[in-house]
Amino acid sequence: MRKKMLILGATALLLTGCGNETLAEVFHTKKTDVTTEKAVTKQQEKIVPEVKVIGENGIGAGIIVKKEDAKLYIVTNGALVSSKPTALVQFNNDKLKEADVHYISTAYNMAILEVPYNASVKVPNVYNGELNQLAVYVDSLPHIIKKYSDRVAAYYIDADQNTLIGSPVLEAENGELVGIYFKRKQNGVSQPFILPFKDIAQLLDEWIEGTMKTSDRLAQSKNLSHYIEQGDKEAVQQAIDQYGKNIFAYNVDEIKLFLDTFYKHLKAAVDIHDASIMKPFVGTDDLQSTLDNMVANYASKQAKIRFYNTTIKNISMEGQNIVVHAITEYVLTNSAGQEALANSMMVYEINKNKQGEYKLIRLTTEE
CATH class of the missing domain: 2.40.10.120 (Thrombin, subunit H)
Structure with a gap:
């Protein structure tokens, strides 16, 4: 699975259908599904x-x-x-x-x-x-x-x-x-x-x-x-x-709160055109540099971003770091006030130090 460094932008939603199915085929499929479900129910432990x-x-x-x-x-x-x-x-x-x-x-x-x-x-x-x-x-x-x-x-x-x-x-x-x-x-x-x-x-x-x-x-x-x-x-x-x-090995609630706080500050950084307020949450210079560039990019386009939900899908440990796979949903607003709803599957690599402080080490998107 290819990974790339995070560059936030609107994503398109692709809707697919089953236009070639006949009504009989659809009915047959649904009937099979129901039969299977009943069979599973009978076999409940x-x-x-x-x-x-x-x-x-x-x-x-x-x-x-x-x-x-x-x-x-x-x-x-x-x-x-x-x-x-x-x-x-x-x-x-x-x-x-x-x-x-x-x-x-x-x-x-x-x-x-x-x-x-x-x-x-x-x-x-x-x-x-x-x-x-x-x-x-x-x-x-x-x-x-x-x-x-x-x-x-x-x-x-x-x-x-x-x-x-x-x-x-x-x-x-x-x-x-x-x-x-x-x-x-x-x-x-x-x-x-x-x-x-x-x-x-x-x-x-x-x-x-x-x-x-x-x-x-x-x-x-x-x-x-x-x-x-x-x-x-x-x-x-x-x-x-x-x-x-x-x-x-990790506390899901603490991780969720950390990510919510991270994105609240990232929104504020975009609003005031200053990514330095992200430093308490960032653990590497490379990631801070990426955030600096992103905030500068939004400022040049007079764009805004609002994060409103992060859904954790999986958490694992890699050495001392916590790796979180989550879907992050956000709204982008351009200089004309037009909004676009977007979401990205994100991978967060987080470190928790001995004092209990969380730092984001790496942030990537999954495709």
């Missing part, structure tokens, strides 16, 4: 709602609370997945899937993971009764829910030290979902704690249907960083090796 969740710092558990189209939504402990907006989920068939942190809440110390997996699963009903002295199962072991005597209406079980945080608490008789097993800090001491699911059930649909801003997710995650407990790092590494990719 059956899984149980309880899952294992692998975060960067340890291993916990979670439970599938909703299936929508070919996506599964899983509730787990927030601190477990707060260091990076991604996690690995292991199902009862031992399959590992990469998950995005769709929503995270400091108030409840919980997170919702989104996993692309078109499997068949029976989501448990929610238990709405009294919790105190309720017989439940956690990780297939029987327990009785008790209530702390402090002012906080908090429930707990005398769980074993090895009980995974995020484990679902299921009512013993009907298997209804009572809550999620967490740990809380009280006077500096870690104590078992149950988050009653009925307290968040009404909010789940809102959280799942909504879209959390990158900046909000980062802020919530940082608030939960104090509650991160270092777990079995060896087991985490084994899961990474099994999956074949270290999804914890």
